[in-house]
Amino acid sequence: MNTYSIGDVAKLMGVTTYTLRYYEKEGLLPNIRKNSAGLRRFSEQDLAWLNILECLKSTGLPLKEIKHYLELSKDGDKTVKERMEIFLTQKKRLERQIQALKDNMEKINFKIKYYEAAIQDGEKNVLSKHRDLEAERKRLFEPKK
Amino acid sequence: MNTYSIGDVAKLMGVTTYTLRYYEKEGLLPNIRKNSAGLRRFSEQDLAWLNILECLKSTGLPLKEIKHYLELSKDGDKTVKERMEIFLTQKKRLERQIQALKDNMEKINFKIKYYEAAIQDGEKNVLSKHRDLEAERKRLFEPKK
DNA sequence: ATAAAACTTAAAGCATACTCTAAGTCAAGG
DNA sequence: CCTTGACTTAGAGTATGCTTTAAGTTTTAT
Structure with missing residues (x-):
C-alpha cells in the first residue's frame, strides 16, 4: 500500500506541514507510522481520517470534540450510538x-x-x-x- | 424613530454587549449616538448596519475588511464599484x-x-x-x- | 429612598487554531 | 564530498475575535 510523506499529505490536503504536526501533537492523528529514519509515513487510511477530520472541522466541530470522536472510535462497538449521534448532530448543524x-x-x-x-x-x-x-x-x- | 439600548441590541442581534462595545472600539460601528447620560442609543439604521456586518462576517469577511468597506461607504459615490465588488466577491465565496x-x-x-x-x-x-x-x-x- | 440592574471606560486576559523558530538529522543530486 | 531541501523535536509566538475585570455612574423598580 502507498505511503505519503508529511509534505505529500500537506499538498494533498491543502494544509501546511506545521498544521499536520500540530494535529498529531494534539492527538488528532493517532498512530502515524514512522520509517527507520524517524520520518512520518502516512497511509491511505490516515488520509481517509484526515478527510473526515476536515469534514467535521469545516462544519464547525472544534478540534477538542474531534479528538473526543477519535477516542470513541478506539473504544469499539459500545460507542457506536454516540458516534452516530455526532454525525447526526453535524448533519442538523449543516442544514x-x-x-x-x-x-x-x-x-x-x-x-x-x-x-x-x-x-x-x-x-x-x-x-x-x-x-x-x-x-x-x-x-x-x-x-x- | 425608535432607539435601542446596547442591551436591547445585544438581545436582538444575539450577541453580548461586550461584543458591541468591542465593535465600536474597532471602528465597526460608526457614529453611535449617546444620550445626555452618556448611554448609547442605537438607531434603526445602526441595526441595519449590524445586519449587514453580521452577513459579511458570517460569510467569512474578516472584521478588518468589514471596516474597510465602512470606510469606502463614507467616501460616497466614487467608491461604489469597489463596494459592489466586495459583495460580488462574497457572493462567489458564498457559492x-x-x-x-x-x-x-x-x-x-x-x-x-x-x-x-x-x-x-x-x-x-x-x-x-x-x-x-x-x-x-x-x-x-x-x-x- | 434605595437596592439591583444596566450602563460607562480602559485595559488586561483568553480560546482556538495555528505558525514559526532553533537546533539538529538525514537522503539525494551535482 | 558537500550543499540543498525535507524532515525531526520542543517550545515560543501570533492572529482573530471576543470576554472579562475593575472601578465607578445611571436607571429602574419597589
Missing part, C-alpha cells in the same frame, strides 16, 4: 448552516441590486452612507409584505 | 461555501449510513477504528465509478 448561507445570499443579492440600480441612475450621492443604510433600514423595518 | 457544505453533507450521510448498516448487522467489532476507516479509505481510493 442550518446551508439555510443561513442561503439567507445571506439573499441579503447580498439585495445589496448588489441596490448598487446596480444606483449606478444606473447615475444620481449623485445616492450612495452616501446614509442613503445606503436607509435602504437596509427599510428592508428590515418596513418590509413590503 | 463555494454552499457547495462545500453540500459535499460535506454527502460525506456525513455516508458515515451515517455506514453506522446504520453496522448497527443493523449487529456484528461484533465491525466498528473498530480499523474497520471504520477502511470503509472511508475505500470510498476515497477505490471509488466504484
Whole structure:
C-alpha cells in the first residue's frame, strides 16, 4: 500500500506541514507510522481520517470534540450510538448552516441590486452612507409584505 | 424613530454587549449616538448596519475588511464599484461555501449510513477504528465509478 | 429612598487554531 | 564530498475575535 510523506499529505490536503504536526501533537492523528529514519509515513487510511477530520472541522466541530470522536472510535462497538449521534448532530448543524448561507445570499443579492440600480441612475450621492443604510433600514423595518 | 439600548441590541442581534462595545472600539460601528447620560442609543439604521456586518462576517469577511468597506461607504459615490465588488466577491465565496457544505453533507450521510448498516448487522467489532476507516479509505481510493 | 440592574471606560486576559523558530538529522543530486 | 531541501523535536509566538475585570455612574423598580 502507498505511503505519503508529511509534505505529500500537506499538498494533498491543502494544509501546511506545521498544521499536520500540530494535529498529531494534539492527538488528532493517532498512530502515524514512522520509517527507520524517524520520518512520518502516512497511509491511505490516515488520509481517509484526515478527510473526515476536515469534514467535521469545516462544519464547525472544534478540534477538542474531534479528538473526543477519535477516542470513541478506539473504544469499539459500545460507542457506536454516540458516534452516530455526532454525525447526526453535524448533519442538523449543516442544514442550518446551508439555510443561513442561503439567507445571506439573499441579503447580498439585495445589496448588489441596490448598487446596480444606483449606478444606473447615475444620481449623485445616492450612495452616501446614509442613503445606503436607509435602504437596509427599510428592508428590515418596513418590509413590503 | 425608535432607539435601542446596547442591551436591547445585544438581545436582538444575539450577541453580548461586550461584543458591541468591542465593535465600536474597532471602528465597526460608526457614529453611535449617546444620550445626555452618556448611554448609547442605537438607531434603526445602526441595526441595519449590524445586519449587514453580521452577513459579511458570517460569510467569512474578516472584521478588518468589514471596516474597510465602512470606510469606502463614507467616501460616497466614487467608491461604489469597489463596494459592489466586495459583495460580488462574497457572493462567489458564498457559492463555494454552499457547495462545500453540500459535499460535506454527502460525506456525513455516508458515515451515517455506514453506522446504520453496522448497527443493523449487529456484528461484533465491525466498528473498530480499523474497520471504520477502511470503509472511508475505500470510498476515497477505490471509488466504484 | 434605595437596592439591583444596566450602563460607562480602559485595559488586561483568553480560546482556538495555528505558525514559526532553533537546533539538529538525514537522503539525494551535482 | 558537500550543499540543498525535507524532515525531526520542543517550545515560543501570533492572529482573530471576543470576554472579562475593575472601578465607578445611571436607571429602574419597589
